[in-house]
Amino acid sequence: SISIGVLTSGGDAQGMNAAVRAVVRSALNLGVAVHAIFEGYQGMVDGGDRIRSLSWDDVGSILHRGGTIIGTARCPVFREREGRLAAARNLLRHGIDRLVVIGGDGSLTGANLFRQEWASLVAELVERGDIDELTAQRHSALMITGLVGSIDNDMVGTDMTIGADSALHRIVEAIDAITSTAASHQRTFVVEVMGRHCGYLALMSAIAGGADYVLIPESPPSENWEQEMCDLLRNGRAAGRRDSIVVVAEGACDNAGGPISSDRVRQVLQDRLGEDTRVTILGHVQRGGTPSAFDRCMSTLVGHAAVQELLSATPTSEPQMVGMRYNRVRQAPLMQCVEQTHAVARKIAEHDYAKAMELRGSSFTE
């Protein structure tokens, strides 16, 4: 009999619960047992009651909740072979050799490494007398399917990641709130949003929130951006605009690759416009709260598709990541997506923005 394990790992994101619920119920619907692994890879390494089989009702009333009810963690020992050996032993105790991993590029890289090492881990467990030959034969391969949980929307191969839409909603609500107080006092606000290598949240929230200026990592402003920004804001004021909002992604950089911090923007505005300027760093507010309708729907669809993909996987098939392309659920080779995501970050660091955007837009599905 087949048993699937599901875990959430790395940074939490709204919609993870909807994905877990969809994985559990899709599996049960197909007569497949499913175990939750609590606290990410840490629960896999620790075993015991951190690996529990789930019933239909166990995932009731979680669809609308933010975060992840099965917990997430960073787990340094999983980076070591010894940790992964313990994890393999604990999975085999429950007959689990198929995993749905919901996490960011780090978690998915770890899952792939685990998969590649699996045969040798199993052999070592037999040698140690931890498992018998029959168990080893039955579970000679580990199969994995990835779902991307990340509010940054920073993964190549999917148009949206789980949590990005909810985070965008949260930011737009915050910008709306700030706009009303800014307008009352005719103040200027600098709003810093998450996104180290990806300006999605900053760009989309600037459009949806009607901001005056936006700074993102992928498209550094022209050399004299400080003057340009100040002129824009000054003209806005002259035209009767009462509020001025500048959105800054945390990874924003200037033409020379130097970081543009929200405080630097504030200082420029204060010095050149002589206006009372405040910084609001939204921080973890962006991760919190209820998932948007879109995140609930998308997570449900990709969770369901992940189970189907995992059940059709074979020991030799390439692991897949399930996401969205052109508004359709699509799968793509997991490691190609992760590697290309890293390549995008490298190109941004090298200021080769055109290449970065070309790589980000590439698709492995057509």
Ligand code: ADP
């Ligand atoms: P994210 O999945 O959001 O990118 P991290 O990069 O922190 O978050 O990864 C989450 C966890 O995944 C780590 O704490 C570690 O247990 C595991 N992990 C990440 N990278 C690797 C790796 N290269 N090898 C093994 N495990 C890894």
